Amino acid sequence: MKITILGAGAWGTALAITLAKRHEVLLWGRNAEAMQAAATTRENTAYLRGFALPPTLQVSADFDAAVGHVCAEPEASLLIVASSVAGLRALSEQLSAYPIPNLVWLCKGLEEQTRLLPHQIVREVMGNNLAAGALSGPSFAQEVAQGLPCALTIASTDDALCERVVEAVHGGNIRIYSSDDLIGVEIGGAVKNILAIATGAADGLKLGLNARAALITRGLAEISRLGVALGGRAETFMGLSGVGDLILTCTGDLSRNRRVGLGLAQNKKLDTIVAELGHVAEGVRCAQAVRALAQELKVDMPITNAVAAALFDGGSVQEMVAQLLSREAREENR
Numbered sequence: 001m002k003i004t005i006l007g008a009g010a011w012g013t014a015l016a017i018t019l020a021k022r023h024e025v026l027l028w029g030r031n032a033e034a035m036q037a038a039a040t041t042r043e044n045t046a047y048l049r050g051f052a053l054p055p056t057l058q059v060s061a062d063f064d065a066a067v068g069h070v071c072a073e074p075e076a077s078l079l080i081v082a083s084s085v086a087g088l089r090a091l092s093e094q095l096s097a098y099p100i101p102n103l104v105w106l107c108k109g110l111e112e113q114t115r116l117l118p119h120q121i122v123r124e125v126m127g128n129n130l131a132a133g134a135l136s137g138p139s140f141a142q143e144v145a146q147g148l149p150c151a152l153t154i155a156s157t158d159d160a161l162c163e164r165v166v167e168a169v170h171g172g173n174i175r176i177y178s179s180d181d182l183i184g185v186e187i188g189g190a191v192k193n194i195l196a197i198a199t200g201a202a203d204g205l206k207l208g209l210n211a212r213a214a215l216i217t218r219g220l221a222e223i224s225r226l227g228v229a230l231g232g233r234a235e236t237f238m239g240l241s242g243v244g245d246l247i248l249t250c251t252g253d254l255s256r257n258r259r260v261g262l263g264l265a266q267n268k269k270l271d272t273i274v275a276e277l278g279h280v281a282e283g284v285r286c287a288q289a290v291r292a293l294a295q296e297l298k299v300d301m302p303i304t305n306a307v308a309a310a311l312f313d314g315g316s317v318q319e320m321v322a323q324l325l326s327r328e329a330r331e332e333n334r
């Protein structure tokens, strides 16, 4: 199969390395100099240092050639957008000029200004008729690039697209499950990043494993409440893109979002933490949007609110913890 991956960040590069073992893969990045260097040195030093790009993997900054790679054979190709959420709209607009046969995106979050989920951005720009979906689930780029086992969910209402993604990605050490609950899968992927910031902060403050388990569990309740209010299905939040990705991101030190929380607990400034990361932390980008959405829908999301306050309202993580602990007692399942 011919596969083009648009976006040569950590995750796009890791997936390209993996899929190039089985398919004709082209990795596109917008920085021509960096792509030229990666093509020559066979390493993406800016985003995934230490992992060799397979000799068969094509690397390019030529957008037309990258999209042409998949448009020529629509029945045997897959286009994957691996940018951050912030880049999805611009890339969708660029793609609108081409006869795209099918499209999958990997980003997890909400657009900051519009509060839209990735599938809503794609539909707004490219219309409803495109075969499209989100590939999500617990997946640290470095582990996938190493070839370690991983299970993901392809979410789309288009069965043929799900089959195409299974054909392309399932196999070796990667398992792909399908779901038609796009909202549920995308909400799980977006909100877990905010909860990983909270858990990182709690761990940084050395509040203990009991506190960590409580945050993850009550965080899952927040994800489920918001997701159901938006039309997602409760069972989705018990799956890979819900509790699975929540556990990974809250507990794994490879998580950039968790590292934001750890940095806040050291009283570092948010700008400094983000600059040191060198990668996107989607939880920072969408915390305000999720807080606003929850307020609008009257969904109770105290952990999200506390994280947004610590990030943007001048609060400290110590205040975040105090605020959460001082809440009144309540029934667990309401």
Ligand SMILES: NC(=O)c1ccc[n+]([C@@H]2O[C@H](COP(=O)([O-])OP(=O)(O)OC[C@H]3O[C@@H](n4cnc5c(N)ncnc54)[C@H](O)[C@@H]3O)[C@@H](O)[C@H]2O)c1
Pocket: 007, 008, 009, 010, 011, 012, 029, 030, 047, 082, 083, 084, 085, 086, 087, 088, 090, 091, 106, 107, 108, 109, 139, 140, 141, 142, 278, 279, 280, 282
């Ligand atoms: N890194 C992971 O382990 C991982 C795993 C699963 C999902 N994700 C999600 O995938 C997305 C990308 O993550 P990442 O780790 O690759 O991030 P990264 O910070 O390593 O790279 C982001 C990439 O997006 C590109 N980009 C941003 N705006 C763009 C635009 N307007 N046009 C073109 N490209 C643009 C950047 O150039 C860069 O290549 C995020 O939403 C993240 O939550 C990441």
Ligand SMILES: O=P(O)(O)OC[C@H](O)CO
Pocket: 108, 137, 138, 139, 140, 193, 196, 245, 248, 249, 254, 255, 256, 257, 258, 280, 281, 282
């Ligand atoms: O490093 P993070 O926090 O962006 O998380 C990466 C992936 O989303 C984990 O599944």
